[in-house]
Amino acid sequence: MKAKPKKYKYLILTILVLFICISCSFTFNHIRNKSTEEISYSKFIEMVDKGDIKEVIFNKKNLTFKAISNDNKFFKVPNPNYDEFKKDMLLKNIKIGEALDISSSLYTLLTILLFIILIANMLKKHLTKISVSLKPLNKNIDVISTNKPNVKFDDIAGNKEIKEEMKEIVDFLKHPQKYLERNVKLPKGIILTGPPGTGKTLLAKAIANESNVPFIYSNGSDFMEKYVGVGASRIRNMFENARKNAPCILFIDEIDAIGGKRSSDSNDGERLQTINALLTEMDGFNSSDGVLVISATNRLDMLDSALTRSGRFDKHLTIPLPEQNDRLEILRQYAKGKPLSEEISLDILSKELIGFSGADIANLLNEANFLSVSKNKDIIDKEDLDDAFFKMVMKGHKKTITKDEEEVKLIAWHETGHALVNLLSPKGDDVNKVTIIPSSSGAGGVTITTPKKLGLYSKKYIETQIKSCYGGRIGEYLLLGTYDEITTGASQDIKTATNLIKDYISAYGMDDEYGMLNLNVLGCKDSEISERAKNMAKRLYEETFDLLSSNKHLLEAIADKLIEKETLTGEELINMIKEIDKEIQ
Structure with missing residues (x-):
């Protein structure tokens, strides 16, 4: 606090000096003006003709000028303001002086000084920043x-x-x-x-x-x-x-x-x-x-x-993302001191958290603990863990809004389509969970899967991944019965499938026509492989359509159950499929 007066002392001193100068100037002008006699212009001409005026001080901008007589008296005279005035006075041997506009000059001086002070202050701040930046x-x-x-x-x-x-x-x-x-x-x-x-x-x-x-x-x-x-x-x-x-x-x-x-x-x-x-x-x-x-x-x-x-x-x-065994070890470490419910299996949870880093896992358990405390619970139950998982995967909170019945049904068929392709395909991923709970991030639902293994992926596995992407759109069609009513819900699925097809043909050497060539190295444009990509997409879409249409009874039953419960685990899905198959047999 003591440094504040020091910071402004020069500025205050400058303003004080300017104030004193201006005050003195105006005081001097006031005293001089009091001793000046006002006369008419005709009286002034009369004195000029008599030879009584020795000097005239004027400024064209002013309304009056000053005349000085031979006996050094000052007179204030209205300014005739005509071009020949100066010439006429000189012809009569009268000295001409230029009047200084003191108020204008002081204003100009003040403006210049304030500008200098402003620039100096800015430079001081700038140099201070540089000085701070240059510190070790x-x-x-x-x-x-x-x-x-x-x-x-x-x-x-x-x-x-x-x-x-x-x-x-x-x-x-x-x-x-x-x-x-x-x-x-x-x-x-x-x-x-x-x-x-x-x-x-x-x-x-x-x-x-x-x-x-x-x-x-x-x-x-x-x-x-x-x-x-x-x-x-x-x-x-x-x-x-x-x-x-x-x-x-x-x-x-x-x-x-x-x-x-x-x-x-x-x-x-x-x-x-x-x-x-x-x-x-x-x-x-x-x-x-x-x-x-x-x-x-x-x-x-x-x-x-x-x-x-x-x-x-x-x-x-x-340092890669942790594998399943590492995730289990990390879960055990961060679960210490947290009251987890007995219904929570860390082994099962570790399989669901594929792609999670150690920091993500720590954050998941902390978020679940936070939710449990906020609800005044004594333990962290599966609901808390599911809600925390939902927030991290869906990048948003659950939305508790009144949902359109037809839209909910459409989302249920869409997500069930994704899940069934994986469950019914030999190379499909394990399905951990399917939910139709919407989130604040805009997602209407999600199907969470876990690859059976990480590392090298086979040709058949990549094709199954593409089919899984198409499962959502086909699920919508099998519900609606027409392509005229399908929605934009599959836009991200189509993008993912297109990228997989592109890599399948151009990078992985899996296409029958191009064979063992990396088309990216050859500089081939996407337009050059579009026909092959189109044919592959059509083939895999038709295979997916045949798979889901022949199992429409499963699709409908699971979708109805999903509408009822909003979320189904992988275990519940597998049990449902087994029960339905038994009933058919």
Whole structure:
């Protein structure tokens, strides 16, 4: 609070001086005007003719002018304002003076001074920002001691292979001498890559904790500024800080923010200087310095090749999304301390959470716990977990609105069509759940499936995936009996199927006509394969139509049950199909 008067003292002083000057000027004018006698223009001409006037002071803009007599008296005279006035006075040997418009001059002076003050103030603020930006990065980097991260390898579920490799790095940091005696060099840098939420930062912290060394954290975006040279300065300060705390782990999260591929763009000067500074620093220390640089990115392909080459970031470790066993381990870890209902099977849940990262799983259980507490429940039941799952998958909340009966029926047949294609096809995915509960994200319903296996996909499996996409539209048709009434509900399904067909023909070498060719490498345009794609789409659509039309009784029965219950599990669907088949037999 004490700094505020200092900030404005020069501005206040300037305004005070201006006020005094203006006051003095107007006071002087007032005193001088009081001693001036007003006379008529004819009286003035009479005095001129007599030779009593020695000087005239006038300004064409003013309504009056001043006349000075031989005995130094001042007279105020109306201005005749004609062009020859000045010439006539000079011919009579009268001195002519130009009257100064004091009020106008002072106004101009005041305007200029205020403008200068404004510019000076803006420059001061601008220079202050630059000064703040140029401060060392020390204030932006956290040097975390070993008792702060508090993360060990045992605290990280899954990623067994990655953790084993990391333990080798830990052993080097803990016992460097035995490696140095054999001339083994510690990698200068490690890049951890993989989808968001897979635990890249946790692994880096665990290395620091297990090695009992400081952990220096920074984010790639911390180095990017609009002022050229600021990022490079921060890089140098960060490495200087690391050397002072060696041995240590220097972690740069989201390194793609500064380490992206360089271009010749003249507007990219700040980023170029920053990455060049990083490359220089990486070259400027060796493994014996005890500084291990670990970076994380979701986009390894976006990094500059000079950064990823050997001698800088030597190791590239990919941390994938967890598989089923890893998901089960993660669920068990995050379920600790949470009152889960006995009806919840973590084993079944782990199979349903395909595509979920560790962070997603943690968020799911936390959201379910939050919903349980908000409803004043003592335990987390299946309803809470389903609601949390729904919010994450559907990207919105359940909508509790009055629904149109015909639309609900249409959505039920649509979603049942998707589910039945998978349930009745040998290569179909496992169906975990089907719901027709609409969400605030705009989705009317969803069919959640889990692939029977991950990895390599067969030709037949991809064809089944395409058929599953077509199942929704065919379900609508079998209900309505005409294509004139079908809806836009299948638009995303059609897009997914089209992409699968394109890859099937152009990238996977599965098309009979093009065979073992990658049409993308050949530069073939989409229009060139459109005929083959059209024929394939037609064939698979007809096969899907035959499958669902021959099982329309199942489609109708399941859709009716779905309308009644709104949500059906995979187990309920399988049991229904078995019961209906028994009744038919």
